[in-house]
Amino acid sequence: MSQEQNLEDDAQSGCSLDECTRVADLWFPDANLILRAENTLFRVHTGIICARSAVFSDMISVPQPAQPEDQTLDGHPIVYLHDSAAEVEVFLRAVFDSNYFMPPPSPTEFNSVIGIMRLAHKYDVPYLFRRALCHLESVFSPTLTDLIGALITRITPPSVEFTLGDVNVSLITISAVSEVGAVWILPAACYCACTFSVKDILSAGKPWNTLGADQQQICLTSRAELIRATTRTYRLFRRLPSPHCSSVDTCQIAVSAAHDRLENRADRNYDAHPLETWASNDISTKLCDTCHQLWTELSTEAQESLWAALPGILELPEWDELYKTRAAVLEAST
Structure with missing residues (x-):
C-alpha cells in the first residue's frame, strides 16, 4: 500500500x-x-x-x-x-445497504451527501460519487432555472434535507466540491454563501476557516458585486409602468410598494440576493398585463445577465468550461 x-x-x-x-x-x-x-x-x-x-x-x-x-x-x-467516523459510517452504509443512499429525488441528509461524496472520491467508488454529486446539484444547480426552482421559488425542492438560512451549508459545500474537483457547483454555492451578511459569514467558525485565503477573499469581494447587482434591480422599476400601461395608478402603487420592500430588506443586511429579488418579488401579480410582460422581460434579462457573469465574478472559468469539466468528471465516474 x-x-x-x-x-x-x-x-x-x-x-x-x-x-x-x-x-x-x-x-x-x-x-x-x-x-x-x-x-x-x-x-x-x-x-x-x-x-x-x-x-x-x-x-x-x-x-x-x-x-x-x-x-x-x-x-x-x-x-x-x-x-x-461520521463520514466513514455514512460511506459504509451507502456501500453495504442498497436502500440507504438512493439517487434523487429520494431524500437524504446534507451531511450524508458531503461525507459520501468525499469518501467515494477518495476511495474511488464511482457510482456513489456520481450519485452524491447529483444530490448536491439538486441544491446548488449549475443551471439558473433549476437553482431558482430549488432555492427561491421552491417549485422543485431539492432532494437534500438541510436547514434553509444556514450559511454553513454553502461554506461546507464550497470546501468539499473544491476538494473533489466538482468546480461547476461552485458558482451556485458561492452565490448562496454571499447572500448572507458579512457578520454571518465571518461567524461561521470552522466552515469559514476551512476555506483557503483566496476563497475567503473571493467570497467577500463577490458579495460586494452582488450588492451592486441587487441595487441595479431598483433601476428596473424606473421602466415601470409601461408606456402602454392600462392601469397607471394601480401599477404605480405596486411599483412603489415593491421598491419599499426592497429597501427594507437592504436595511436588514439582505442586500446581496439579486436572483431572489427578481424571482420571488410579488410585484408581477399586481401589475396589468402589459406591465407584467415588461417586468418579466426585464427581470429575466437581468437574471440571465448576472448568471452569465457569475463565474467571472467568482474568478472561475466560464460556464462552457465548467460544463465540460462536469461532463468529464461524470463520464469518468460511470
Whole structure:
C-alpha cells in the first residue's frame, strides 16, 4: 500500500480497542475486514467493499506484514482510516445497504451527501460519487432555472434535507466540491454563501476557516458585486409602468410598494440576493398585463445577465468550461 493513500497507521491513537464504539449494523460477525476511524470500529466484508472500491481492492491485494496483537481483533488486522467516523459510517452504509443512499429525488441528509461524496472520491467508488454529486446539484444547480426552482421559488425542492438560512451549508459545500474537483457547483454555492451578511459569514467558525485565503477573499469581494447587482434591480422599476400601461395608478402603487420592500430588506443586511429579488418579488401579480410582460422581460434579462457573469465574478472559468469539466468528471465516474 502506498503512503499517499493514508489507509493505515503504524500506531494507534485515542482510546484502546476495548473502549472503541462498534457500529452494530456495520459489524458483521462473519466479516474479515476491521476498519477504525477515530474511536469507532466497523467490521465488514472484504469482497463487497473491494468490488465497489478500487482503492480498497488495491490495498487488500497487497500482502500485509504481521501485525502486533494490539493492532488486531479476532485475528484480523485493523485498517486505520484517516477520516472522520461520521463520514466513514455514512460511506459504509451507502456501500453495504442498497436502500440507504438512493439517487434523487429520494431524500437524504446534507451531511450524508458531503461525507459520501468525499469518501467515494477518495476511495474511488464511482457510482456513489456520481450519485452524491447529483444530490448536491439538486441544491446548488449549475443551471439558473433549476437553482431558482430549488432555492427561491421552491417549485422543485431539492432532494437534500438541510436547514434553509444556514450559511454553513454553502461554506461546507464550497470546501468539499473544491476538494473533489466538482468546480461547476461552485458558482451556485458561492452565490448562496454571499447572500448572507458579512457578520454571518465571518461567524461561521470552522466552515469559514476551512476555506483557503483566496476563497475567503473571493467570497467577500463577490458579495460586494452582488450588492451592486441587487441595487441595479431598483433601476428596473424606473421602466415601470409601461408606456402602454392600462392601469397607471394601480401599477404605480405596486411599483412603489415593491421598491419599499426592497429597501427594507437592504436595511436588514439582505442586500446581496439579486436572483431572489427578481424571482420571488410579488410585484408581477399586481401589475396589468402589459406591465407584467415588461417586468418579466426585464427581470429575466437581468437574471440571465448576472448568471452569465457569475463565474467571472467568482474568478472561475466560464460556464462552457465548467460544463465540460462536469461532463468529464461524470463520464469518468460511470
